[in-house]
Amino acid sequence: MALPLGMDNYFNNATYNSIADVMLPHTTNSYWYEFDEISKYNVHLNYLERMWAAWYAYIGNDVLATGIMSFLMHEIVYFGRSLPWIIIDRIPYFNKYKIQDQKVPTAREQWECAKLVLISHFTVELPQIWGFHPMAQYCGLTTSVPFPSIWTMAYQIAIFFVLEDAWHYWTHRAMHWGPLYKNIHKIHHQYSAPFGLAAEYASPIEVMILGLGTVGTPILWCAITKDLHILTMYVWIVLRVFQAIDSHSGYEFPWSLHHFLPVWAGAHHHDVHHEKFIGNYSSSFVWWDWLLDTESGPEAAKRRRERRALKAKKAA
Numbered sequence: 001m002a003l004p005l006g007m008d009n010y011f012n013n014a015t016y017n018s019i020a021d022v023m024l025p026h027t028t029n030s031y032w033y034e035f036d037e038i039s040k041y042n043v044h045l046n047y048l049e050r051m052w053a054a055w056y057a058y059i060g061n062d063v064l065a066t067g068i069m070s071f072l073m074h075e076i077v078y079f080g081r082s083l084p085w086i087i088i089d090r091i092p093y094f095n096k097y098k099i100q101d102q103k104v105p106t107a108r109e110q111w112e113c114a115k116l117v118l119i120s121h122f123t124v125e126l127p128q129i130w131g132f133h134p135m136a137q138y139c140g141l142t143t144s145v146p147f148p149s150i151w152t153m154a155y156q157i158a159i160f161f162v163l164e165d166a167w168h169y170w171t172h173r174a175m176h177w178g179p180l181y182k183n184i185h186k187i188h189h190q191y192s193a194p195f196g197l198a199a200e201y202a203s204p205i206e207v208m209i210l211g212l213g214t215v216g217t218p219i220l221w222c223a224i225t226k227d228l229h230i231l232t233m234y235v236w237i238v239l240r241v242f243q244a245i246d247s248h249s250g251y252e253f254p255w256s257l258h259h260f261l262p263v264w265a266g267a268h269h270h271d272v273h274h275e276k277f278i279g280n281y282s283s284s285f286v287w288w289d290w291l292l293d294t295e296s297g298p299e300a301a302k303r304r305r306e307r308r309a310l311k312a313k314k315a316a
């Protein structure tokens with residue numbers, strides 16, 4: 001039996017009469033009490049699924065449960081993934097892997113950047129995260145246990161990567177058009193030599209437009225197929241945040257992913273974008289820039305020159 005996670009119905013047929021009703025947990029039981037109760041009657045669920053169900057039961061309000069979980073997850077993943085890059089910046093050994101050498105951000109620069117990112121998370125992202133659960137439910141996103149299989153999650157996430165990349169390419173390219181650049185995208189380009197924390201250093205409007213690619217892609221998928229679990233969405237967002245931070249890291253290693261997966265964009269792709277302010281507009285893959293001839297950097301410029309020379313020779 002699948003345990004319905006509409007815990008509003010399952011545990012408390014509650015109607016909310018006041019703000020306090022919404023803001024406070026509806027059960028006085030501890031989280032682990034809920035966990036034990038769920039474990040007693042749902043032996044078919046694995047440990048993670050029981051923890052998930054217990055969380056919703058403990059909070060007793062789906063909107064709040066999803067909201068807190070989403071916000072905390074994003075903060076932990078964002079700053080947790082940025083931390084190794086902050087440490088690496090302070091270790092001289094890694095300097096040789098820096099794409100734009102000598103341009104290691106100072107501690108002060110990193111702190112200033114973190115401050116703006118934090119303000120934006122609390123003022124722009126938090127209210128949006130709160131609206132996420134009702135919207136997800138409206139589109140038919142599953143929040144119940146058991147979880148989907150690993151294969152279902154993997155193929156759906158692969159599709160999201162491809163679709164988000166297309167969205168990112170076109171919106172990012174559009175934001176490099178004069179007025180949009182000046183009024184929106186310029187903030188993100190403050191750092192010509194990027195670092196992990198700078199991934200979400202951007203105007204609130206940009207965060208909303210680009211964020212729509214990350215959140216909207218799975219929502220669209222769900223609206224069409226009616227087959228998406230919120231956990232798949234979480235794993236996708238975690239991987240997408242990893243991708244964004246790593247591509248801003250400023251480091252290129254012999255073991256970087258694009259060496260094994262040549263269509264993967266990675267840090268060397270986005271770093272040139274920050275250095276030259278033009279070209280390399282996509283997020284995860286190189287195919288859009290390659291197809292539409294918007295690749296940036298000296299090698300791409302050389303290829304372009306060669307093509308032009310060849311054309312001129314043919315015309316002569």
Ligand SMILES: [Zn+2]
Nearest residue numbers: 172176185273
């Ligand atoms: Zn840009």
Ligand SMILES: [Zn+2]
Nearest residue numbers: 188248270274
């Ligand atoms: Zn960037």
